[in-house]
Amino acid sequence: xxxxxxSALEVAARVRAGELSAREALEASLAQIHAVDGQxxxxxxxxxxxxxxxxxxxxxxxxxxxxxxxxxxxxRKLSAGEDPxxxxxxxxxxKDIFTLQGIETTAxxxxxxxxxxxxxxxxxxxxxxxxxxxxxxxxLDEFTFGSSSESSAFKPAPNNPWDPSRVPGGxxxxxxxxxxxxxxxxxxxxxxxxxxxxxxxxCGVVGVKPTYGRVxxxxxxxxxxxxxxxxxxxxNVSDAALMLQVIAGNDSKDSTSSVVPTSNYLDAxxxxxxxxxVGLSPDYTHLFYPDFETGELAMESIQKExxxxxxxxxxxxxxxxxxxxxxxxxxxAKYGIPTYFVVSRVEAASNLHRxxxxxxxxxxxxxxxxxxxxxxxTRAEGFGSEVKLRILMGMYLSSExxxxxYYQRALKVRAMIRRDFDCAFDPHGExxxxxxxxxxxxxxxxxxxxxxGNTVRMQYSDQMTVSANHAGLxxxxxxxxxxxxxxxxxxQFIGPDFREDLILRAGYAYExxxxxxxxxxxRPAVLRQEVAK
Amino acid sequence: MSISxxxxxxxxxxxxxxxxxxxxxxxAYLLTEMNHQLSSVNALLQVPLEEGIQPTLHxxxxxxxxxxxxxxxxxxxxxEILAGAPETExxxxxxxxxxGAK
Numbered sequence: 001x002x003x004x005x006x007s008a009l010e011v012a013a014r015v016r017a018g019e020l021s022a023r024e025a026l027e028a029s030l031a032q033i034h035a036v037d038g039q040x041x042x043x044x045x046x047x048x049x050x051x052x053x054x055x056x057x058x059x060x061x062x063x064x065x066x067x068x069x070x071x072x073x074x075x076r077k078l079s080a081g082e083d084p085x086x087x088x089x090x091x092x093x094x095k096d097i098f099t100l101q102g103i104e105t106t107a108x109x110x111x112x113x114x115x116x117x118x119x120x121x122x123x124x125x126x127x128x129x130x131x132x133x134x135x136x137x138x139x140l141d142e143f144t145f146g147s148s149s150e151s152s153a154f155k156p157a158p159n160n161p162w163d164p165s166r167v168p169g170g171x172x173x174x175x176x177x178x179x180x181x182x183x184x185x186x187x188x189x190x191x192x193x194x195x196x197x198x199x200x201x202x203c204g205v206v207g208v209k210p211t212y213g214r215v216x217x218x219x220x221x222x223x224x225x226x227x228x229x230x231x232x233x234x235x236n237v238s239d240a241a242l243m244l245q246v247i248a249g250n251d252s253k254d255s256t257s258s259v260v261p262t263s264n265y266l267d268a269x270x271x272x273x274x275x276x277x278v279g280l281s282p283d284y285t286h287l288f289y290p291d292f293e294t295g296e297l298a299m300e301s302i303q304k305e306x307x308x309x310x311x312x313x314x315x316x317x318x319x320x321x322x323x324x325x326x327x328x329x330x331x332x333a334k335y336g337i338p339t340y341f342v343v344s345r346v347e348a349a350s351n352l353h354r355x356x357x358x359x360x361x362x363x364x365x366x367x368x369x370x371x372x373x374x375x376x377x378t379r380a381e382g383f384g385s386e387v388k389l390r391i392l393m394g395m396y397l398s399s400e401x402x403x404x405x406y407y408q409r410a411l412k413v414r415a416m417i418r419r420d421f422d423c424a425f426d427p428h429g430e431x432x433x434x435x436x437x438x439x440x441x442x443x444x445x446x447x448x449x450x451x452x453g454n455t456v457r458m459q460y461s462d463q464m465t466v467s468a469n470h471a472g473l474x475x476x477x478x479x480x481x482x483x484x485x486x487x488x489x490x491x492q493f494i495g496p497d498f499r500e501d502l503i504l505r506a507g508y509a510y511e512x513x514x515x516x517x518x519x520x521x522x523r524p525a526v527l528r529q530e531v532a533k
Numbered sequence: 534m535s536i537s538x539x540x541x542x543x544x545x546x547x548x549x550x551x552x553x554x555x556x557x558x559x560x561a562y563l564l565t566e567m568n569h570q571l572s573s574v575n576a577l578l579q580v581p582l583e584e585g586i587q588p589t590l591h592x593x594x595x596x597x598x599x600x601x602x603x604x605x606x607x608x609x610x611x612x613e614i615l616a617g618a619p620e621t622e623x624x625x626x627x628x629x630x631x632x633g634a635k
Contacts, residue, residue, distance in 0.1 A: 118613035212593050226591045250598065258596045290573040297576055338576045349551070356552075358626050363619035370632040372552070380554035389563050391551050393570055396539060399547075409577050411588030418592045419583070455566045456573055472593025497593055 003028035008090045008185040008239040012131070015074065015089035022074035022089035026067050026133050029091035033059065033135065033183045036161075036526050041139045041154030041174075043113055048156060054164050056526055057156045058178035060096050062136040063103055067091075070133050085131030086246055091184040095175050096137035097144055098124050098188060098230070099219040107221050108142045108152035111382030112361040121219020122254070123188060123230045123247045130246045135184055138174030142384045144195055144223045145348070147461045149173030150452040151386040159448075160202060161524035162487055166445040169199030169461075175233045176203035180524050186243050187233040192224050193340050194440075194465025196231045197477035201440035201490020204479045204524065206240045206507065207233045209465075211498045212472035213258035215244075216251030222351040224344040225256075227469045237478060237508040241265035244500060260498050268501035269508040274321030276434040276506065279328040279424055280314060284438040287463055288334040290456065297334065302442040302464075309480040309489045310439050316513050317437070317506065328424050328431050332416045336466040337459055339417065342397050342410035343470075349394025352387065355379065389455060418471040425496040434499075435506045439464050440477040440490030464492065474500045478507040482519045537575070539567050 003011070003025060014020035038055025039048065040062070077084040099105050099117035106112045120128075128134060139158050141151040148167035150157045158173045160166040161181040168177040172189030176199040179187050189196040191209035200207025208231045215230040222228060232243035245265050251257040285307060288297040301307075314324050357363035357378030364377040383391075397406045424433050441464055451458050468475040473494055480491035491510075495503040514520065539547075544564045548555055555563065608614065620627040 114617075116613075116617055118608070118610060118617070212591060213595060213597060252598065252601065254597070255600045256591070256595050256597045259598055260596050290569075290576055292569055292572045296579075332580075335577060335580055338573045341570050341574045342577070357619060358628055359614075360617040361619075368629055370630055371628050372632065374629050375552045376554050379552055383553075385559060385563065388551075388553055388555070388559075389566055391553070392544070392547050392563060393567055395547050395551055396543075396567065397574070405578065406574060408588060409580075409582070410574075411590065412582050412586045413577055413580050414592060415586050415589040416580075416583055418589060419586075456569045459570075459573075470592050472591055 004032045004182040006185070007236055008087065008234060009242055011090050011185060012086060012088050015078070016084060018078060020089065022071035022133065025089040025091060026071040029135055029184060030064060033062065036181050037183060039156060041108070041152060041156065043110055043153060045155060052156065054526065054529065055159065056161055056164070056177050056181045056183070057158050058093065058138045058174040058181065058183060059136045060106060060108065060139050060154050060174070061104060063134055066103070067133045067135050070128065074131050085129065086242065087127060088131035090132050090186060091135050092127055092132040093135055093138045093175060093178045093184045093187040094124055095140050095172050095187065095189050097140060097190055097221050100124055100134070100137070103137070105137065106154065108140045108154050109383065109387065110153045110362055111355050111378070115361045119219065122216040122251045124219065126247050127188065132186070138178050138187065140174055141171035142387055143221070144171040144190060144192060145386045145390055146170045147194070147198055147458050148452055150448065151384060153384050160445050161526045162204060163445065163485070163525055166447055166487070167202065169202035169445065171195040172233065173199045176200050176205050176207065179203070179205045179233050179235055181526055185234065186239060188247070189231060189233050190220060191229045191231055191469065192227045192344065193469050194462035196233060197440050197465045197475060197490065197492060198462055200233060200477040202445040202488065204488030205233055205235055206237055206476065206478050207231065208240050208244055208476045208500065209468060209474065210244060210248065210500055211258070211474045213256050214474070214498065214500065215247050216254040216257045218251055218253035224347040225351065226347060227344060237504055237511050238266065238269060240476065241269055241504050258498070263501040265501055265504055268505055271505055272320065273317055273506055273509040276322045276502070277325055277432055278314065278317050278322045278506065279325045279431055279433040279436040281328045281330045281436060281438065283330040283333045284464060287442045287460060289460060302439055303444065303483065305481070305483040306439045306442070306444070306489050310437060310491055313480055313491050313510050314437055316510055320509055320513060325431050325433060328433065328436065330420045330424065330467070332413065332420050333467045335413050336417060336470060337463050339410045339413045339470060340462070340466050341393070341459065342406050343414065345390050345394035346398040346407055347394070348390045349398065352391050355382065357382070386455070414470045417467050421471045421473060434495070434502050436494040438492045438494065440492040444483045444485070444487035444489060468494050473497060474503055476503045476507050478511060482522060486522060537571070539564065539571060
């Protein structure tokens with residue numbers, strides 16, 4: 001087994017034991033990036049060599065010098081007998097939506113192409129303080145607006161390591177691709193409507209959306225402030241638990257950061273699922289699409305291999321002693337996307353007013369008449385189409401005359417979505433669930449350019465994930481098999497407020513019980529190519 | 534409630550308010566997509582709202598420590614902030630004149 005295949009727990013254990021230097025772990029990771037990642041995302045529209053089609057393109061920027069300094073500091077601490085931290089020597093990538101002092105932080109947007117933040121995000125600082133090696137910033141949908149990573153202004157956009165002709169999902173597609181391709185052991189992503197879990201499912205890795213407020217948003221460029229959640233991406237549940245342990249906790253710099261104490265997520269994994277009540281809902285078996293003419297919802301079944309994987313996971317957990325509770329009603333989940341269209345766009349429009357070419361980032365080089373002209377031209381040239389669309393939609397939905405019909409109503413439907421979950425998890429209610437098991441996505445990864453441009457269809461790829469964001473609940477996507485095209489399938493566990501321990505326990509128990517299943521021995525295509533060379 | 538569509542006139546008003554400029558092709562694409570998204574949003578108008586349901590801003594009840602004290606705290610390195618600005622003058626952000634301002 002190569003160093004890059006080691007889990008974060010194993011890397012940290014070996015480094016802490018003096019069996020592996022942080023510098024060795026770093027160089028192995030950099031070698032893997034140079035072997036599989038190819039050309040980094042750039043604003044320049046360079047023609048791509050055909051061989052680049054098979055590369056991952058997860059990174060926008062490598063921070064090799066920073067990582068080497070960090071590795072040397074870890075090795076120095078070990079020599080001096082100091083504690084190097086829980087993540088000593090573990091290679092990590094950071095979604096380029098988190099600030100890192102002095103390092104370009106672009107949000108994958110032209111409007112921030114040269115922005116060097118004067119401060120570091122709390123979650124990134126916690127990773128650094130725990131001994132992680134920050135290898136670089138990874139690509140994403142522009143300002144996180146998308147579900148395929150194709151809307152990035154930095155091209156080429158990331159590919160799916162399991163099939164480079166397909167998307168890695170999004171918006172944390174660079175994060176999940178970098179972990180799946182064994183370039184790094186861990187990545188820091190964000191999840192506003194499913195942006196950690198959906199790409200985790202598409203790339204066959206583990207992605208955790210913590211409870212809203214569990215991980216600080218300080219230093220995360222805001223998309224939808226009431227929904228945004230930073231969270232871990234890893235290749236197994238234990239590593240995700242380890243990373244969550246490091247980044248979770250209260251932060252005085254984020255007023256919505258929770259003061260609820262954190263659990264020991266790693267210890268919780270060992271508790272098993274015997275006696276846990278695991279719910280299955282008939283409201284997570286179909287997609288509901290709008291008819292553009294009538295506004296009525298049309299129904300479409302999810303991919304059969306995915307629903308089969310969910311049923312298989314339920315039977316595995318039942319064999320381990322969990323109690324499976326069927327027919328749990330979550331009837332308002334089908335309104336998750338319409339509600340998201342309103343809440344997220346209104347908040348995004350508000351958050352994006354700050355980008356004006358005055359204080360930081362891009363400014364139009366064109367000679368302008370006055371300040372208003374400067375702002376208009378800067379935003380026209382600096383923002384991509386998806387960003388403009390979200391600003392315009394948000395302004396429409398919150399404008400006088402429409403806000404009562406749309407925004408106020410969406411906030412009430414959001415409360416009804418939350419109430420469904422409250423009923424399901426109520427310890428004195430009919431179902432008394434500990435976790436809910438659902439598909440993470442309705443389909444496996446789609447081809448590049450198949451969906452991009454159809455903004456409604458793209459948004460509906462988050463239908464299985466978005467309700468947890470509306471309700472603020474923790475959820476995890478874990479690999480649940482492969483479809484007939486060898487594309488990863490994700491299954492999701494949703495839990496009550498601040499019970500990340502429960503969803504991780506369920507995911508870990510399923511993972512450990514299925515370690516010998518044949519699909520787990522199949523490796524992503526880009527890694528099979530590396531072996532063949 | 535009636536199913537509404539965004540008119541071209543309203544769209545262009547929004548573009549101005551959003552401080553954006555669009556090419557004709559971009560404008561046509563965005564207006565089409567906005568109306569498609571509105572078809573989805575309009576599904577909310579059919580939802581039978583539960584009696585007495587109150588709007589929620591976060592889903593979860595926020596259990597944070599609340600806002601920081603409203604006290605001035607100097608940033609330790611203001612030069613780093615100014616260094617990132619497209620144009621500065623005498624330690625301040627520089628912008629073109631505002632039309633009509635004296």
